[in-house]
Amino acid sequence: MKKVENMTVLSNELIARKIYKCVLSGQLVNEITEPGQFVHVKVSGGTEPTLRRPISICEIDRAQESLTMIYRVEGKGTKLLSEKRDGETVDVLGPLGNGFPIEGLKPNAHCLLVGGGIGVPPLYELAKQLVSKGHNVTTVIGFRSTDDVFLEKEFAILGDTYVVTEDGTSGEQGFVTDIIKKYQLSCDRYYACGPRMMLRALETMMPENGYLSLEERMGCGIGACLACVCDTQDKVSYRKVCTDGPVFPVGEVVV
Amino acid sequence: MTKCHVSLPGLDMKNPIMPASGCFGFGKEYSEFYDLSTLGAICVKAVTPSVRKGNPTPRVAETDGGMLNAIGLQNPGLDRVMEHELRWLESFDVPVIVNIAGNTVEEYMHVAKTVSKAKSVNAVELNISCPNVKEGGITFGTDPHVAKELTSRVKDVCEVPVYVKLSPNVTDIVSIAKAVEKGGADGLSMINTLLGMRLDLKTGKPIIANETGGLSGAAIKPVAVRMIHGVSQEVSIPIIGMGGVTSADDALELILAGASAVAVGTQNFVDPYACPTIINDLEKKLEEYDVEHITELVGRSWKPSLHLTNR
Numbered sequence: 001m002k003k004v005e006n007m008t009v010l011s012n013e014l015i016a017r018k019i020y021k022c023v024l025s026g027q028l029v030n031e032i033t034e035p036g037q038f039v040h041v042k043v044s045g046g047t048e049p050t051l052r053r054p055i056s057i058c059e060i061d062r063a064q065e066s067l068t069m070i071y072r073v074e075g076k077g078t079k080l081l082s083e084k085r086d087g088e089t090v091d092v093l094g095p096l097g098n099g100f101p102i103e104g105l106k107p108n109a110h111c112l113l114v115g116g117g118i119g120v121p122p123l124y125e126l127a128k129q130l131v132s133k134g135h136n137v138t139t140v141i142g143f144r145s146t147d148d149v150f151l152e153k154e155f156a157i158l159g160d161t162y163v164v165t166e167d168g169t170s171g172e173q174g175f176v177t178d179i180i181k182k183y184q185l186s187c188d189r190y191y192a193c194g195p196r197m198m199l200r201a202l203e204t205m206m207p208e209n210g211y212l213s214l215e216e217r218m219g220c221g222i223g224a225c226l227a228c229v230c231d232t233q234d235k236v237s238y239r240k241v242c243t244d245g246p247v248f249p250v251g252e253v254v255v
Numbered sequence: 256m257t258k259c260h261v262s263l264p265g266l267d268m269k270n271p272i273m274p275a276s277g278c279f280g281f282g283k284e285y286s287e288f289y290d291l292s293t294l295g296a297i298c299v300k301a302v303t304p305s306v307r308k309g310n311p312t313p314r315v316a317e318t319d320g321g322m323l324n325a326i327g328l329q330n331p332g333l334d335r336v337m338e339h340e341l342r343w344l345e346s347f348d349v350p351v352i353v354n355i356a357g358n359t360v361e362e363y364m365h366v367a368k369t370v371s372k373a374k375s376v377n378a379v380e381l382n383i384s385c386p387n388v389k390e391g392g393i394t395f396g397t398d399p400h401v402a403k404e405l406t407s408r409v410k411d412v413c414e415v416p417v418y419v420k421l422s423p424n425v426t427d428i429v430s431i432a433k434a435v436e437k438g439g440a441d442g443l444s445m446i447n448t449l450l451g452m453r454l455d456l457k458t459g460k461p462i463i464a465n466e467t468g469g470l471s472g473a474a475i476k477p478v479a480v481r482m483i484h485g486v487s488q489e490v491s492i493p494i495i496g497m498g499g500v501t502s503a504d505d506a507l508e509l510i511l512a513g514a515s516a517v518a519v520g521t522q523n524f525v526d527p528y529a530c531p532t533i534i535n536d537l538e539k540k541l542e543e544y545d546v547e548h549i550t551e552l553v554g555r556s557w558k559p560s561l562h563l564t565n566r
Contacts, residue, residue, distance in 0.1 A: 002287060004528065042525065047320050047473040047501060052525060093527065217313045219322065220524035222287075224280040226329050227315040238308060238329070243284075 001031055002096060002222065006089040010066060012082065017147040018073045019118070020082045021058075025066040028094055032060050032067070035126035036099025036193075036213055036247045039069065040221035042091035043080040052093060053077045054218050054242075056193070058121035058151075059128070070121035070150065096221050097246050100126045100191050100211050105135060112187035113139045113155075114176050114202060116194025120151055122213060126191055127158045138162075138187070140179050142198065146170035177201045191247075199255040210250035216241040230254060258541045259534070259549050261295070261516055263493050264441035265378040265416035266350045268295035268516060270534045271549060272506065275497045275518035276300060276354035276380060276420070277326065278471075281340035282347075288527045291347045293534065298352040298444075298495075298518060299340065301382050302370060304362050306332040316453045316462040321472025321499070322521060323451050325465035328356055328382075333366055341373040350377040352418065360405055363395075364412050371414040378415050381406065381440075384422030384447035396422045396447075399434035406438030416441035418495060421486075423478055424450045432486040444495045444518065445486065446479045472521040475499045480512045487513020487554050501529070503536035513554040 007026035015021045028039075040052040059068040073082050084090055099122070105111070111130050113123045120141050127137045137159035143149045146169035155161040162179045163171030172179060176198060179185070192202050193213035203212065219225035223243035230239055231254040239245060239253050259270035273296040274285070281299045282291050291297060309329025316323045330336065336353075344351050353370045357363040367379050383396030383405060395405050402419070410417055419435040421428055423446040432443055448469025453462045461467070479498025487494055496514025499521075500506050506517040522529040541549060 002527075004288075004526070049317055050320060050322055050472045050521065050525060051315075051317050217315050219315050219324070220284070220527075222284045222527060224284040225278065225315075225324070225524055226280075226309065226326050227312075227324060229309070229312060229314070229329070 002094065003028055003031060004091065004093045007092045009084050009086055009088050009090060011086055012084050014082075015070070016150040019148070019150050020071055020073065022069045022071070022081070022084070023066050024069065024090060024092065025064065026092070027065060028092060029060055029062060029065045029067050032057060032095040034099030035102070035129050036122045037095040037097050038122070038246060039067075039092050039094035040096055040218070041069075041081060042093070043077045049077045049080075051077075051219065052221060053081065054096075054215075054221055056122040057095065057125060059125050070118075072118045093221060097242055098244070100213070100247050102126070102129055102133065105189060107134060109135045109188040110186070111135050111137050112180070112185055112190040113137060114180070114190060114192040114194070114198075115139070115141045116176060116198040117143060117148065119192075119194030119198075119213065119215070122193050123191060124151055124154060127155060131158050138185055140164065140176045140185070142166075142176040142194070143170065175201070177205055180205065196255055203250050203255060207251060211247050212250055212255055213247045214241050214245050214253070214255065218242055257538070258547065259538055261549060263495070263515055266296050266352070266516070268350060269293075270295040270537065271510070271516040272530055272534045272537065273298055273352070273495070273516065273518050274523055274530055275520035276352075276382070278520040278523045281336070282344060285523070285527055289531050292349050293531050294349050295516060295534070296350040296352055296377070297344065297347075298354060298380060299344075300330055301328045301354045301356045302330055302333055302336045302366055303328060303356050304333050304366055306330070306335070311464040313462060313464055314468075316468065318451070318453060318470060318472070318474065320474035321470055323453055323463055323468030323470055324448070325463050325468040327465065333369055337369065337373060341370065341375050345375040351375045352378045352380050354380040354382050354420070356382040360408050363405060363409055367409045367417070368412040368414075376415055378441070379409075379413055379417055380444050381409060381417060381419045384420050384424075393422055393424065396431065397425050399430045402431050403434040403438035406435045406440050410439040418442040418444050420444035420447055422447050423475075423482055423498075428482050429486055429489050432490050436490045436492050440492060442493045442495060443486065443490065444497065446475070446482050446498045449475055449478060471499070473499045473501055476505060476508070480508055483509055483512040483514050484556055488557050500533070501525075503533050503540050506533055506537060507540060507552065510549065510552050511554070511556045513557070515550070515553050
């Protein structure tokens with residue numbers, strides 16, 4: 001069930017260029033049902049900034065009732081969030097949206113996880129859950145440059161992990177799709193989250209058996225304001241990214 | 256009857272607080288958070304004769320103290336709303352206002368006539384002020400004669416009271432208000448959003464795909480207060496005030512300006528519990544200010560009387 005809760009900041013630290021990792025504790029964690037769901041965070045008590053910030057859930061720890069968000073400081077909202085210190089509280093609405101489905105896979109299935117930039121975090125909880133169910137995970141994560149890379153070691157513990165940077169300063173040079181082609185990475189199902197360009201390229205290369213997580217400017221996060229809609233591929237109707245998504249089967253919506 | 260009970264044409268309200276049209280869908284999303292029957296009323300999203308897809312994305316952009324939106328009246332169309340949304344709302348003990356829009360006078364009349372027959376509907380709100388659609392909407396709300404004519408034609412066929420939602424994007428809102436009153440409006444809703452624009456510094460282009468959008472949120476409250484204050488002195492029909500209400504104090508300010516009830520818009524997006532929180536706080540404020548009944552405060556800003564705390 002969705003709820004609004006003042007969650008307590010356990011830690012909030014810089015882990016890469018403009019990238020922060022924030023661990024929050026609260027009962028809201030018990031409501032999370034799928035990896036890939038997100039929270040909508042009110043970063044200040046007043047009207048500035050007005051709207052909440054949608055942030056993906058990177059990791060959950062039910063025993064400790066904590067969740068980890070990894071976010072990039074882009075504007076004044078995320079800047080304010082980055083200034084929250086241990087022990088302070090943050091107003092969180094969540095969990096929101098439908099995440100990555102992990103059911104219906106054959107035993108010991110091979111899953112390919114593809115992330116770009118700030119789209120990488122929600123794949124981490126997914127990877128953990130897939131591995132705990134006995135599946136095999138290969139991860140390809142792409143960044144602009146070496147200063148932007150994060151979660152590389154964490155993914156490497158869970159399975160084969162490829163890092164790719166646009167300037168070649170970490171891992172291999174190029175885009176995530178170059179790695180998939182080069183190593184002919186095949187899978188029973190793939191999951192992806194990242195920039196639209198990346199998702200489009202992936203969809204063209206692998207039009208089946210995939211799930212894509214989208215991002216869109218959002219108002220309410222709960223399906224009422226209709227700000228974050230996207231076209232279906234038949235162009236007849238819309239889907240709401242916040243409540244129908246953010247994860248959609250490949251081929252359902254226009255990315 | 257409590258301190259907060261208010262009675263407006265067609266609307267017997269437990270309290271003066273309702274969600275504003277377009278900021279609450281048809282109530283389903285918010286019913287996951289609280290019992291909709293606690294609201295004074297519900298004003299649902301604009302209904303048009305057939306399905307409307309709305310505008311391309313991006314549809315929202317944040318601004319200092321507010322947001323711009325250009326949703327473009329996306330809705331499932333009259334038939335679907337009648338069969339599903341309005342029927343679903345019957346299970347709640349709360350008056351329902353349906354915001355209606357169309358491209359022509361006939362379309363407005365058709366929607367008004369049809370929805371006014373629904374069991375759950377207590378009033379309609381004529382949307383003649385949506386700034387985000389090319390046809391209909393604001394084109395009906397900027398000329399007093401056109402606004403009056405539309406109001407009158409809708410009144411002829413509508414079986415429930417008609418509130419007309421006014422646009423702030425006009426030079427003289429009082430003349431429009433007076434015109435729709437003459438056209439037979441039972442009440443006014445004001446204000447709709449203010450037309451605005453934001454540019455992306457990286458691209459130099461408008462952030463919203465529609466280029467312009469309607470500004471809402473805390474930033475527009477002074478405009479709402481000014482316009483309600485001006486109009487309420489010139490008309491004798493009640494006003495549902497809206498524009499930048501985030502708290503019980505904001506609601507009281509609009510009531511002091513001349514509103515008989517208050518709608519909450521953007522704040523619902525920020526806090527899904529915005530309406531019930533304001534309702535609770537309002538009761539407390541009236542106790543605090545030693546006000547016997549909320550109607551005492553309506554228009555007090557221009558009526559000769561004492562300050563709140565000096566009673």
